[in-house]
Amino acid sequence: MATPADTTAVRIVEVAPRDGLQNYARGFSTEAKIAFIDTLSASGLPVIEATSFVNPKAVPLMADAVEVMQGIERVDGVRYLVLVPNQQGLDRAIASGADSVAVFTSASEPFSQRNINCSIAESLERFTPIFTSARARGLWVRGYISMAFGCPFEGDIDPNSTATLAAKLLDMGSDEVCLADTIGKATTEQTAGVLEATLPQVPAERLALHMHDTFDRAVDNIDVAYDQGIRVFDVSAGGLGGCPFAPGAAGNLATERLIEHFDRRGIPHGVDGSVVRQAIANLLASAPV
Numbered sequence: 044m045a046t047p048a049d050t051t052a053v054r055i056v057e058v059a060p061r062d063g064l065q066n067y068a069r070g071f072s073t074e075a076k077i078a079f080i081d082t083l084s085a086s087g088l089p090v091i092e093a094t095s096f097v098n099p100k101a102v103p104l105m106a107d108a109v110e111v112m113q114g115i116e117r118v119d120g121v122r123y124l125v126l127v128p129n130q131q132g133l134d135r136a137i138a139s140g141a142d143s144v145a146v147f148t149s150a151s152e153p154f155s156q157r158n159i160n161c162s163i164a165e166s167l168e169r170f171t172p173i174f175t176s177a178r179a180r181g182l183w184v185r186g187y188i189s190m191a192f193g194c195p196f197e198g199d200i201d202p203n204s205t206a207t208l209a210a211k212l213l214d215m216g217s218d219e220v221c222l223a224d225t226i227g228k229a230t231t232e233q234t235a236g237v238l239e240a241t242l243p244q245v246p247a248e249r250l251a252l253h254m255h256d257t258f259d260r261a262v263d264n265i266d267v268a269y270d271q272g273i274r275v276f277d278v279s280a281g282g283l284g285g286c287p288f289a290p291g292a293a294g295n296l297a298t299e300r301l302i303e304h305f306d307r308r309g310i311p312h313g314v315d316g317s318v319v320r321q322a323i324a325n326l327l328a329s330a331p332v
């Protein structure tokens with residue numbers, strides 16, 4: 044098992060209940076989502092992204108965020124992260140008992156407009172009161188950067204743009220900055236390039252990677268990042284995932300696959316893959332809504 048002193052150990056962040064289900068071809072009942080998260084909580088995962096407090100008209104599959112957060116059994120030692128796009132989302136999250144929130148912006152202007160209906164600069168303005176409230180309440184905050192490597196509208200992203208935005212999010216008060224390959228397009232060279240630009244401004248221990256796996260490159264990219272000292276990696280049980288506003292966004296790297304990969308490399312992660320497999324099997328077997 045991993046220990047905090049073990050600098051080779053990784054922290055696996057499970058995003059299936061949010062990223063996996065926000066865009067899934069069918070809906071799941073609130074009870075099935077709660078059971079999914081409760082089973083994942085028993086697997087040793089240290090962080091589970093449970094839901095998102097966004098406009099339910101924009102993402103109907105996350106409309107039951109309050110009920111999900113209030114229904115799950117919170118296990119000591121597990122962080123239950125939720126997405127909040129604005130003050131309204133933060134207020135709903137706090138009312139549901141959330142203590143860890145994620146704001147999300149993008150390194151691509153066209154994607155920012157499509158996803159959150161504002162420019163990158165406006166998104167940072169929206170985050171300012173969120174960081175102020177979070178600090179006052181002692182909430183833990185992750186700052187996501189979507190399209191940190193490439194974008195379906197803009198093509199390759201300048202690594203310096205991602206690095207500057209990452210530094211800004213850290214400066215504003217993010218406990219962790221997560222670089223996302225939203226459409227799974229990054230090559231190992233691009234991953235290395237973005238990290239080379241970012242690491243002088245954001246230390247490895249404050250960075251996480253969120254790699255969708257469209258072209259089967261996520262594992263190789265994670266290996267590149269691991270060698271650069273990154274230890275926090277997002278995954279999704281069953282490889283579910285995608286963004287409704289990003290054409291071509293396939294699922295995140297499957298949790299089970301990354302666990303097997305780390306096992307092969309002898310890298311401690313502390314997650315029981317059989318429990319994760321049970322969680323996803325139960326979810327997929329649940330009645331459609």
Ligand code: HMG
Nearest residue numbers: 096097098101102128131132158159160189190223225286
């Ligand atoms: P907007 O339209 O600019 O906001 O949306 P607004 O303030 O003008 O409000 C419009 C309506 O939305 C109002 O309701 C508000 O009350 C409501 P109406 O008067 O029409 O009835 N509203 C809300 N309701 C509940 N909770 C809220 C909220 N905010 C406004 N928080 C907004 C801006 C960002 C809210 C909207 O565009 C939105 O919700 N977008 C959804 C974005 C999203 O969820 N994207 C997917 C997640 S991000 C992702 O997948 C990427 C990631 O995985 C990393 C990666 O892979 O890249 C994280």
Ligand code: MG
Nearest residue numbers: 062225285286
């Ligand atoms: Mg994603």
